[in-house]
Amino acid sequence: MSARPSSDAESRTELTWRGVVIGVVITVVFTAANVFFGLKAGLTFATSIPAAVISMAILRYFKTSTIQENNIVQTIASAAGTLSSIIFVLPGMVMIGWWTGFPFGLSFAVCALGGILGVMYSIPLRRALVTNSDLPYPEGLACAEVLKVGSGDSGTGDESGRAGLLAVVWGAITSSVFAVITATQVFASDVVSYFRVSAKGVTGFDFNLSFALFAIGHLCGISVGIAMLAGVVIGWGWGVPHYSELSDATGAIAELAQSTWSHKVRFVGAGAIGVSAIWTLAKLVKPVISGLTSAMAASRVRKAGNAATLPRTEQDIPIGIVSLITLACFVPVAWLLGYFGISSGLGDHVAILAIGGVTYVVLMGFFVSTICGYMAGLIGSSNSPLSGVGILVVIGAALLLVLGVKPHVAPEAGKALVAFALFTTSVIFTVAAIANNNLQDLKTGQLVDGTPWKQQVALIIGVVAGAAVIPPVLDLLNHAYGFTGAPGADPSRALPAPQAGLISALARGVIQGDIDWSLIQVGISIGVPIIVLDEILARTTKDMRLPPLAVGLGIYLPTQATLMVVVGTLVGWYFDKRAERTKNPEPTKQLGVLLASGLIVGESVIGVIIAAIVAFSGKGAPLAVVGPGFADAAIWLGGIAFAAIAFALYRWVGKLANA
DSSP: OOOHHHHHHHSSSSSSSHHHHHHHHHHHHHHHHHHHHHHHHHHOOOOOOHHHHHHHHHHHSSSSHHHHHHHHHHHHHHHHHHGGGGTTTTTTHHHHOOOSSSHHHHHHHHHHHHHHHHHHHHHHHHIIITTTTTOOOOOHHHHHHHHHHHHHHSOOHHHHHHHHHHHHHHHHHHHHHHHHHHHHHSSSSSEEEEEEESSEEEEEEEEEHHHHHHHHHHHHHHHHHHHHHHHHHIIIIHHHHHHHHHOOOOSSSHHHHHIIIEEEEEEEEHHHHHHHHHHHHHHHHHHHHHHHHHHHHHHHHHHTOGGGGGEEEEEEEEHHHHHHHHHHHHHHHHHHHHHHHTTTTTTGGGGHHHHHHHHHHHHHHHHHHHHHHHHHHHHGGGGOOOHHHHHHHHHHHHHHHHHTTTSOOOOOHHHHHHHHHHHHHHHHHHHHHHHHHHHHHHHHHHHHHOOOOHHHHHHHHHHHHHHHHHHHHHHHHHHHTEEEESSTTTTOOOOOHHHHHHHHHHHHHHHOOOOHHHHHHHHHHHHHHHHHHHHHHHOOOOSSSOHHHHHHHHHSSSSHHHHHHHHHHHHHHHHHHOOOOOOOOHHHHHHHHHHOOOOOHHHHHHHHHHHHHHHHHHOTTOOOOOOOHHHHHHHHHHHHHHHHHHHHHHHHHHHHHHO
């Protein structure tokens, strides 16, 4: 791209007040939806594409709107998709009985400060992982294509934009109506079966009839689907039967299977994720150093008064300002950690907790930001291994506390140490989540000629808006359902919050000294050959990969959260193959992506509304119109309806693109 004068960059409509307002409103709605969905299924979704479509539908009525302004709106709103990752840690504070709710001040500060640090970390990483990288960034690319179609830059005109909006709207309507019918219990929410495979060994499966999970699979791609399926086979085809066979536990088959997976197999998955994360970081040392060098070179160009010679797509927030903002964030982070330590009864050690905690946040935050940024480039933000990499973070935090603080406190302070480990990990989660998300957005910006520094400012705005929404939504869901394993929570109604449960269990295990390291070692022994196989595939095939982190996710996420994702990847792959044989292959694929985005948004938003109804009614299933006796019929009705609706929607989208 040729260099453009800075005056052109300033005069173009890009970062505007109306774009900020629209982006903040979308952020608030999508953050609430993502928090609910993540706690229920263990996965969050990227909000960039649906936000871009909504933005285009609104801004098309303004004559001065541009593709770059739409890009700013989706950048702000995309914070909803990743800042919500805090749910992978923060509910653990309730699960261990340390909090009974979510204090707004502390929760907001964790999300806001960590998110701003994440934006700052992403700036040098942009050159390493976006500009100087051949990573595909599937969601960033898809979002850029959506923006181009909507603005007419692709040459397809307004008709394609209207078709895209129809796909999103009808996808959202369909999934929300299906979710409401599921809430009435006329349709079952899951197809579940647990069974014995030997005298004592058990296993099972759980297909969640969720259009949102199905659609996430479509966006993931076939490589991720195969990798997750491999993880499911390892976890439930070998792990659960093997460890249940060795167990002396008795009881119902379903309880034994779930207990075995939760207390044994998930730690195997943790080991697989951990070794995969370390391998990923090792591969990125060279490009990260190159990115930092490039950022400093750009800073020297600015200082020499030659900023206008930098292409618009290379104009980041200056590295000097980045350094100042980063240092300015460390002060309140240190205060937060010190305040939490004092309020936890660890005041005698506040200096080491604050200074050591900040140091850990700085170093580990950059570590996981790099790993998750790489994986976002490979498989998309929706499938970022943040929750898996968080296992390494919480184990590291807990080990440091065991070495530096535990010998100097009373035994009853163990719970406070667990809480401090979780609190520190939650800060790092938000750092890594936003850095990961921002790189995806910056890829979109690169493709639509956006200005990086304006996107970085926009993301800070989105971070603050999302941080203000998360604590009250978490409180609402805690009151309505509770979390599995939390004191006083009703197991029949509690949200699984699987990652938060695992991470809090790891923190307890390390600090109390009763963690079974052999399970993590088994996971490492599984992860290493998967890494080797993935590297062989990368060198011998054009497109096929077996992402090791995705395999690890398949092992430690419940089948309720993975099997329908796998189905979605297969259907999406088949749809794209069919699209290649149509007269408009690329528009057809784009409509498939937009339909999937609508399915995600509709179910997630209606999920928050249903949660509010549950909270205010005090009933577990306030919308139910049938009783338990209808359960078998509901499974058949739900399963058949789900398959028929999915078939009809994809058939309609195919015809819409080729009309």
